[in-house]
Amino acid sequence: MSNRYITSHFPLISILLYSLAFAIFSQGFILTQLVDLGIYNGMLEFISESGIKITILFLMQLFFFMVFSALKLIADTMIELSMLFFSKDEEGNELNKVRAGSWIFLASSIIALFLAQYLLVLVVVFVIATLAYFIFLVYKISDTLTLAGLIGFIFFQIIFWSVFILAIVLAMVKLYNSFMASLPF
Template identity: 85%
Template sequence: MTNRYITSHFPLISILLFSLAFAIFFQGFLLNQLVDLGIYNGMREFISESGIKLTLLFLLQLFFFMVFSALKLIADTTIELSMLFFSKDEEGNELNKVRAGSWIYLVSSILALLLAQYVLLIVILFLVASLCYFIYLVYKISNTLTTAGLIGFIFFQVIFWSVFILAVVLALVKLYNSFMASLPF
């Protein structure tokens, strides 16, 4: 019997590393945009170059940390809600077995940090890790679900995340359209 708390810090480390990978990419992107807009030289009069870079990195890291933490909270809630609806496991023992799957995100977050200059690869890596974790989750909990419960669990997850992503995309498109409509041409 192993101590189940050994891997309890992996989600936090994974979130920090994924956040850092995205922050590094977007720091470079924002610095290039500031230079192109001619703002960067004016900023250097008030803050040193390393101060600007560290501040941007910190703020971006904080932003992505909050995004990934919120996604983890939502994911944990939807998984537990699905288990409530469809599982025969009332003690939560199956969820303890699933915690070992945090290795998937840890390994992918380390790879993401190595690929920090390529945002598309980081996004793909995150999506692949999420898919692998979902497959691992379904495999681990399948013995406590009936066939109908397994189908319900999978559909619940797929429908929830599809609606969530669609709502975010729709909100972003509406915001973009209203911004573009407000610009004088």
């Protein structure tokens, strides 16, 4: 019998590695923008070059850590809520089986760290890992779901995440439009 807690730290490590990968990309992007805007040389008068880079990396790491932690919290809540609605498992034993899927995110976060210079690749790796985990999740819990429950579980997840992403996109478009409207022409 294996210890179920042996992989309990994998989600935290995955979040840290994904955060670092996105922070590395963001740091390079921000530094390029600062140079293009002519701000970087002025900053060098107050902070050393390595100080600027470390500060930006730390702030981006913190930002992405908060984003990925929030996404994990929301995902775990939605999985458990859909299990409440559609599963026959009242003890939560199926969730213990699913925790082994943290290997998927750990492996993909290591891959993402090596590809940190390419935003599109980072996003693709994250999306593929998420889809692989979802397929793993559905496979592992399918024993406790009826066919209607399985369909309900899948649609519940798809509808929630679609609405969530759509709300974010609409908020960003609204913010962008209000920003553009406020610029003097």
